[in-house]
Amino acid sequence: MLRTEERQRLARERREEREKQHAAKETQILEKERKAKLQYEKQLEERQRKLKEMKQKEEQRRAAVEEKRKQKIEEEKERYEAVLHRTLERNQRLETRQKRWSWGGSVTPDSEGKTASKCSPSTANLKQAEAAVSKRLSSSAALLNASDRTRRSQLSPLDSSVISRLLAPTQASLARSKSAATLSAD
Helix, strand or coil, rough: CCCHHHHHHHHHHHHHHHHHHCCCCCCHHHHHHHHHHHHHHHHHHHHHHHHHHHHHHHHHHHHHHHHHHHHHHHHHHHHHHHHHHHHHHHHHHHHHHHHHHHCCCCCCCHHHHHHHHHCCCCHHHHHHHHHHHHHHHHHHHHHHHHHHHHHHHHCHHHHHHHHHHHHHHHHHHHHHHHHHHHHHHH
């Protein structure tokens, strides 16, 4: 009987020992799972933080690029407006010069015929003088044009148009000389 009790006690102790070991293993497993879960959550938070930082950096970079683009567009707009303003001023100056040197009216063959019929014989002499003056002016203009053609080929289109505009008032000066001659004859 003593042996049976001894066996039962030993079996009970072994069972208790196994249960303790099993409980210890289970707590170890639970602790490992808890640590792994904490590690995973920590990694997840770190990853999310890094993604957030990357997004912020990307947004800042995009905002800087957009700001730079807007600034460049604004500078180009200002430059374009300045060029446009200068061009308009230049055109106005040229127009005022042309208006200053133009006669204000055109001389047509009809108007010349009407004035000739009303005028005295001295107007015929004036017309001959005008013809001589216009011949001289046209020949000098032809000489100028011939020598200027070589220079103009080296100029920009804007400069050559300005020069051709400046050479145009020779007809206006002819008209002024005609009117001056008519006034002096009267």
